[in-house]
Amino acid sequence: MLLVALALAQNGFADLVVVNGKVWTDGALTKHTVVAVKGGRVLALGTDAKKFTGPKTKRVDAKGNWILPGLIDAHTHIADRCVGIAFGLDLRPAKSKEEFVALVKGQADKLGKNDWIEGRGWSVESYPDKTPPSKEWIDAVSGGRPAFLVRMDGHSGLANSKALALAGITKDGPADPPGGRIERDPVTNEPTGLLADAAMGLIKVPTASMELRNRALPLVIDMAHSHGVTAVGDIMRPASYSLWQSYAKSSRKSFRVGAYVNADSPKTVQWLSGQPKVAGWLEPRGVKMYMDGSLGSRSAYMFEPFTKPLPTQPADWKGLAFPGATDGTYAAIIQESAKRKTQVIIHAIGDRANHAVLNLFQKAPNLKSLRFRVEHVQHLKPADINRFGALGVIPSMQPYHKADDGRYCEDVIGAERSRTSYTFKSLLNSKANLAFGSDFPVVTINPWLGIETAVTGEIEGGKKWMTQENITLNQALDSYTRKAAFAIKMETQIGRLAPGYRGDILVLDRSLKVDGSNLKGTKPAVVIVDGRVVR
Numbered sequence: 200m201l202l203v204a205l206a207l208a209q210n211g212f213a214d215l216v217v218v219n220g221k222v223w224t225d226g227a228l229t230k231h232t233v234v235a236v237k238g239g240r241v242l243a244l245g246t247d248a249k250k251f252t253g254p255k256t257k258r259v260d261a262k263g264n265w266i267l268p269g270l271i272d273a274h275t276h277i278a279d280r281c282v283g284i285a286f287g288l289d290l291r292p293a294k295s296k297e298e299f300v301a302l303v304k305g306q307a308d309k310l311g312k313n314d315w316i317e318g319r320g321w322s323v324e325s326y327p328d329k330t331p332p333s334k335e336w337i338d339a340v341s342g343g344r345p346a347f348l349v350r351m352d353g354h355s356g357l358a359n360s361k362a363l364a365l366a367g368i369t370k371d372g373p374a375d376p377p378g379g380r381i382e383r384d385p386v387t388n389e390p391t392g393l394l395a396d397a398a399m400g401l402i403k404v405p406t407a408s409m410e411l412r413n414r415a416l417p418l419v420i421d422m423a424h425s426h427g428v429t430a431v432g433d434i435m436r437p438a439s440y441s442l443w444q445s446y447a448k449s450s451r452k453s454f455r456v457g458a459y460v461n462a463d464s465p466k467t468v469q470w471l472s473g474q475p476k477v478a479g480w481l482e483p484r485g486v487k488m489y490m491d492g493s494l495g496s497r498s499a500y501m502f503e504p505f506t507k508p509l510p511t512q513p514a515d516w517k518g519l520a521f522p523g524a525t526d527g528t529y530a531a532i533i534q535e536s537a538k539r540k541t542q543v544i545i546h547a548i549g550d551r552a553n554h555a556v557l558n559l560f561q562k563a564p565n566l567k568s569l570r571f572r573v574e575h576v577q578h579l580k581p582a583d584i585n586r587f588g589a590l591g592v593i594p595s596m597q598p599y600h601k602a603d604d605g606r607y608c609e610d611v612i613g614a615e616r617s618r619t620s621y622t623f624k625s626l627l628n629s630k631a632n633l634a635f636g637s638d639f640p641v642v643t644i645n646p647w648l649g650i651e652t653a654v655t656g657e658i659e660g661g662k663k664w665m666t667q668e669n670i671t672l673n674q675a676l677d678s679y680t681r682k683a684a685f686a687i688k689m690e691t692q693i694g695r696l697a698p699g700y701r702g703d704i705l706v707l708d709r710s711l712k713v714d715g716s717n718l719k720g721t722k723p724a725v726v727i728v729d730g731r732v733v734r
């Protein structure tokens with residue numbers, strides 16, 4: 200009897216209490232100071248830790264700082280890119296052509312003579328000379344190795360002469376693939392080395408082994424934790440799903456994934472529906488397609504021409520639309536997904552691309568219940584803004600992209616179209632479920648940079664830009680918690696601190712100011728996943 204009584208008393212106690220904090224959840228700061236966790240789930244919120252504290256209860260002192268639900272990044276590419284993230288060449292730090300070339304040389308010197316030089320993250324928009332790079336930049340420092348360096352946005356890449364030769368790209372051909380463009384010298388027709396969107400697929404960089412990816416994955420997850428991200432909507436090739444599967448089955452798992460795979464036919468939808476899930480950790484959610492390219496690569500699909508196309512593009516250049524949108528492929532994938540109640544998420548950056556995706560989605564039966572998403576939603580025709588809320592289509596946006604694009608957006612599409620770019624506030628006003636993410640590794644997974652951009656309008660270089668679309672700190676955090684959870688269909692498990700929810704909890708290193716004035720440098724002091732301190 201005594202043992203039973205003890206066991207019952209023990210049952211009332213939390214495994215862990217976070218005390219002495221300011222609990223933020225559901226879009227606002229609460230009056231609570233304590234979160235109690237038991238069995239991996241939130242037991243209660245309160246102001247008095249004593250009633251949850253038994254002899255074995257662990258205590259985490261928040262030291263007066265904010266306590267948040269673990270942040271959720273609705274759009275990442277971790278499974279596909281983890282090796283590059285953990286071990287590859289990051290060109291983002293380069294601030295000039297000389298630094299770019301030096302970084303490539305440094306990487307080449309570390310490699311075997313037959314290895315590919317792989318890198319990503321470059322963007323010449325901030326260089327003193329903004330001339331796009333060409334193969335000549337890197338041929339001399341490659342040491343005969345093939346090189347392929349992907350631009351920051353992932354929508355164009357620079358190949359050197361060796362990589363072009365391996366792909367059979369010469370001045371005589373091949374022709375541009377549908378949805379892609381091989382940049383060529385207008386006089387000699389010689390490829391410059393720059394390949395946009397579908398043309399990037401002509402370069403066959405060998406994929407990393409599963410062994411290497413298994414080694415890289417925990418390093419990348421630790422990187423995500425270090426910024427407070429505990430769950431993601433990860434977008435990948437179907438073959439990468441098994442990487443997450445083995446992770447989700449491991450005993451040390453501490454990261455949750457809603458999985459989206461690239462689809463080229465309705466068969467992918469059927470395939471995904473048959474994939475096993477690990478409840479709460481890995482859940483197959485839907486398929487991803489592309490409608491267009493990006494602003495930086497001038498391959499976003501626009502109603503009007505770019506005001507400043509690349510030197511090799513024609514003067515009336517309006518970007519690229521992927522053929523699947525018009526040849527019936529996407530429509531068939533949408534029908535199959537609607538039937539199976541799985542999600543469709545489509546990349547759309549240009550105003551015409553967004554318009555076309557909304558039109559495609561609109562044909563799906565029961566659209567409102569399907570949680571279809573448009574990824575990026577960067578540039579909108581004013582009349583399309585309210586369609587997101589009205590149709591129940593989720594705008595899945597990456598606020599930190601605004602900080603990058605804001606530097607040159609008006610230059611390439613003009614002031615008028617820039618005003619309806621990154622329309623966070625207008626989309627919220629349309630009652631749309633605005634979900635935030637990073638597009639990692641296109642930019643860092645650090646959500647605090649994007650939150651700051653969304654709240655203050657500050658772009659790279661320190662200028663404030665298009666501040667009429669600024670949202671509040673509460674709204675930005677909501678888009679990175681509850682609303683991102685809704686976007687990956689995990690809103691009954693994560694994204695809130697409430698009894699029964701998974702114990703994914705951040706203790707920040709500070710008490711945030713509501714005007715966003717002390718966001719810079721914010722990071723979690725303690726990260727708890729499923730009730731366990733992971734960092």
Ligand SMILES: [Zn+2]
Pocket residue numbers: 274275276434638641
């Ligand atoms: Zn992406």
